[in-house]
Amino acid sequence: DGGITQSPKYLFRKEGQNVTLSCEQNLNHDAMYWYRQDPGQGLRLIYYSQIVNDFQKGDIAEGYSVSREKKESFPLTVTSAQKNPTAFYLCASSVTDRVGSEAFFGQGTRLTVV
């Protein structure tokens, strides 16, 4: 079945450690996004990519990095510079070749600093 797969579902990070969250899609979507969700809050955009080998910062990019070497994959690295990384991270993808299309989401990765 087509969809977006995020892994792992749960991730624990020690202080000062970098961790990478995986996001893979087989929907043949050009655009991919990373959002952060804190309890009781909406989704805030971290990074997005509308084409391979290109990506743009979102509203809260500090302390995060991404790469887009393949159309199917958009991994997010949470670096030690991110001082409050505990959150629920959501990856999404969408088409870009028509006006107005919904974003499809993965099931999320819950990151906890220990």
Add this chain to the structure above:
Amino acid sequence: GESVGLHLPTLSVQEGDNSIINCAYSNSASDYFIWYKQESGKGPQFIIDIRSNMDKRQGQRVTVLLNKTVKHLSLQIAATQPGDSAVYFCAESDASGGSYIPTFGRGTSLIVHP
């Protein structure tokens, strides 16, 4: 409906009642709107969308109303069921302006009592 503040707005209804969830959007150039449903610990799922050239769109048990004059969007759920309990987000994008990136509101928690 949505409001400014630290706590997620909550709507409590009885099973079988109709529910109305409201959303105020910010960008007057937004021309594509989506409602998502997010169950606990999962990614958001698409419910219904509407383009700015419409003011009403109906789906199965759901209706979205758009009032561009006051930048207001609502989601009506008919005969609400316990399985409808979730957090509901509205998202907007300026699709004709070349941006496919959805911007999310804070969400409303719907609690359905059996």
